[in-house]
Amino acid sequence: MSETAAQQVRSFNRTVTQRIGALYDKYLARDRPLGASRVLWEIGNDGAEVRSLRFRLGLDSGYLSRLLRSLERDGLVATESDPSDRRVRMIRLTERGRAEHAVLNERSDDLARSLLAPLSTAQRARLVEAMGVVERLLTASLVEIVVEDPATEAAQTCLRSYFAELDTRFAAGFDPSLSIPVQTAELTEPAGLLLVARLRDEPIGCGALKLHGASPAEIKRMWVSASARGLGVGRRLLEELEQHARRRGAHLVRLETNKTLGEAIHLYRSAGYVEVAPFNDEPYAHHWFEKRLDDVNSGL
Numbered sequence: 001m002s003e004t005a006a007q008q009v010r011s012f013n014r015t016v017t018q019r020i021g022a023l024y025d026k027y028l029a030r031d032r033p034l035g036a037s038r039v040l041w042e043i044g045n046d047g048a049e050v051r052s053l054r055f056r057l058g059l060d061s062g063y064l065s066r067l068l069r070s071l072e073r074d075g076l077v078a079t080e081s082d083p084s085d086r087r088v089r090m091i092r093l094t095e096r097g098r099a100e101h102a103v104l105n106e107r108s109d110d111l112a113r114s115l116l117a118p119l120s121t122a123q124r125a126r127l128v129e130a131m132g133v134v135e136r137l138l139t140a141s142l143v144e145i146v147v148e149d150p151a152t153e154a155a156q157t158c159l160r161s162y163f164a165e166l167d168t169r170f171a172a173g174f175d176p177s178l179s180i181p182v183q184t185a186e187l188t189e190p191a192g193l194l195l196v197a198r199l200r201d202e203p204i205g206c207g208a209l210k211l212h213g214a215s216p217a218e219i220k221r222m223w224v225s226a227s228a229r230g231l232g233v234g235r236r237l238l239e240e241l242e243q244h245a246r247r248r249g250a251h252l253v254r255l256e257t258n259k260t261l262g263e264a265i266h267l268y269r270s271a272g273y274v275e276v277a278p279f280n281d282e283p284y285a286h287h288w289f290e291k292r293l294d295d296v297n298s299g300l
Contacts, residue, residue, distance in 0.1 A: 047092035055201035148196035158206035162223035207237035217250035256285035
């Protein structure tokens with residue numbers, strides 16, 4: 001990453017924080033700073049689980065607790081236990097909090113309009129379009145990919161979603177028992193591994209790797225949630241699986257896919273995969289691909 005790029009990001013951050021009033025301790029002319037107002041807004045009229053709120057906003061638990069205590073002192077929120085699980089803490093707006101939430105919405109709309117008002121029609125369109133691009137790219141930067149135990153709930157959620165989507169998209173449906181099996185043990189080191197992608201602590205994608213020493217490694221179970229498509233998650237998963245395969249001595253990676261998965265086929269071809277003759281008897285496959293890893297920078 002160039003120094004110029006880093007400086008542009010810093011300049012952008014300074015401009016945004018100043019222009020939206022984040023530097024003031026009374027954001028939107030209310031009696032609290034931006035952080036506390038954002039937490040109040042995120043709780044919303046439906047309430048929120050404290051743990052979910054912390055992950056959604058990416059806040060340290062201690063800092064969030066202090067913000068919630070300040071909102072409680074102001075009579076805006078109340079904490080209670082979830083009736084279905086007493087260990088889960090819920091935070092809800094009081095009547096006063098709901099009224100303040102409405103004021104925040106109104107003043108936030110006013111602030112948004114004030115940002116656009118001084119601009120020409122063409123400038124407004126450019127700014128709104130650019131904001132959409134920036135928001136999507138910043139969201140993409142929040143995605144985290146880690147090696148996951150395939151037995152965890154997050155991993156199983158991804159795999160179930162993968163099977164469910166195939167069953168919907170394949171003309172004749174999808175029956176895992178007819179496909180080449182991938183056992184849990186095969187996705188656990190040293191036999192293989194499973195990557196899970198998360199966005200704000202929610203699993204949104206996965207990809208698996210079966211290892212065979214110096215023999216070709218197999219990429220399996222590539223899936224990205226429809227809600228996260230367009231963020232580059234699939235390509236990141238593919239690249240990280242290749243890196244793991246290379247580090248473990250594989251010189252070639254292989255995969256197969258169904259003809260209905262056009263976006264997957266495009267991804268593989270654009271990532272340097274070459275279509276080859278069938279190398280297994282997967283009944284749901286129409287295309288078989290492979291990619292040599294020898295020429296890729298091993299330092300990645």
